[in-house]
Amino acid sequence: MVALRLDAVGATYGRRTVLSNINTGELKGGRLTAVIGPNAAGKSTLFKRIAGLAAGPGLVHLSDTAKGPETICYMPQDTGANAVLTVYESVLLSAKQGSGWKVKDDELAEIDRVLAALRIDDLAFRGLGELSGGQRQLVSIAQALVRKPEVLLMDEPTSALDLFRQIEVLGFMKRLSAQSGMAVLIALHDLNHALRYCDDTIVISSGSVAASGPTETVITADMLKSVYRVEARVEACSLGRPVIIVDDSIPVR
């Protein structure tokens, strides 16, 4: 099974250093890892750096069993495409990069499977421009999944989704990673989702790692206070699961 490890990874845009000295333990396949942190902390940049789309020092180690660096797939935040393409074509486009013009039946079958799994097969022949933000986000996930990555970096995949779809997508990713052995890193803003679905959590703050480890040990009242500047409690609900109860924000001095 694939494993990913970051060793003193940094990222720079021109002369500006956005990330520095990011170290992680083994991020193993079959597990969901939440990447959390305030806005502009460097979460997207970290993903781009891991996927080789941003420059910087340090090493991204992939286990020997991995197919190669191209097995890492970065799913960017939705950018609102206005291309005159159907959903089906846009997913095919992702699957066919770097290969010839001819489209085989099994390639189309795979697209059918992914669209059905995400329950967007009814949108298949709609134009991208006709979709809502949430629908586009689901299409984006489909585009990532047809590339069959071993490491998937999802940049806020649930930000435009309604509550039902958020839960559906996160649950689906958890089952998928467990079954396929894919390592999934998800940038999230909803920390209760991280507590519920993610095995591990990495907290990024001002371009470096503020905390990392099993989610329940990382998302604590102290971390919320120091990183997010909120007064909050992490308590067990009636089912015994930890939930965050926010009391107040800490005023900026």
Next chain:
Amino acid sequence: MMAAVADEIAGVEGRGRYRALVARRLLMLSGLIAALFLSVAVDMALGPANYPLADVLTALFNSGAVSDQLRVVIWDIRMPIALMAVTVGASLSVAGAQMQTILANPLASPFTLGISAAAGFGAALGLVAGVAVFPVAVQYMVPLNAFLMAMLAALFIHFASTMRGVTVETIVLLGIALVFTFNAALSLLEYLASEQALAAVVFWTMGSLTKATWPKVWITAAVLAFAAPLFARHAWALTALRLGDDKAASFGINVRRLRLETMLIVSLLAAIPVSFVGTVGFVGLVGPHIARMLVGEDQRFFLPASVLCGALLLSTTSVVSKMIIPGAVLPIGIITALVGVPFFFVLIFTNRRRAW
């Protein structure tokens, strides 16, 4: 990988619908080819002497069976002009299509980036001041001037776009700045020109296919034949560019390199036809839009459709330019928009799908 999870939910077969979509598009392309063939044949039948279509077809496919006079008229006089319409229309349309693709801007065309304006200025420099940008025989001075200025503008844009911090929006703005600069310079030359030279410049900037010769047809066709396979090789990547830079990069595409390569080829495609036939507007802008409305933006269909739409647009324009005043051939640059706009409007207002 997905099978186990997907089995939970029964999916509707998209495969069949996709194959049907592809078949429809191939039919559309075949229709365009047929229409283009018809238009070229009609174009060759019309002129100072009108021939029946049957005679034209005989002269084309069995030239021994027709009179020498008809053979000469069709093969040596009318065919270069008719085919020039095809190659120029196709080149400008493909150039526009790829400019719109790489700049993510529906208004991009050889005009937007100042390539046509630069060519016009180069031509005027020769016609008015007798200045050769590159010293050659005098009969090639005007097209060569036009070509060199067009390439200069294109290379300026190209190198500007390699600079750090230059975005797609900046490139479009730079192009518009070039348009104004060259148009101002052209106006200055026109103001200073003699009456005779002024008439020549005005005629040149209107664009005319009557300057077509076989060598010019071959050169334009060769550039198109060189460019099309290069674009075709990047068909999936170019299509992905329309999903945004971040998304395209996440598909493993080197966005910067693809954009630069495409820009270089596009410059050549746009500069050559303009230097031979003068300013032919509209085709480079609208050809790709018509193609997009007909077959969408999958470049496997969009690229050939752009070629065919541009060629068809300019070929029908050539037909119309001979029909408005019997016996006279109006400059094609004047007619292009008049022919294209009504068709374009019909497409915009009847197309249910978004076109950009």
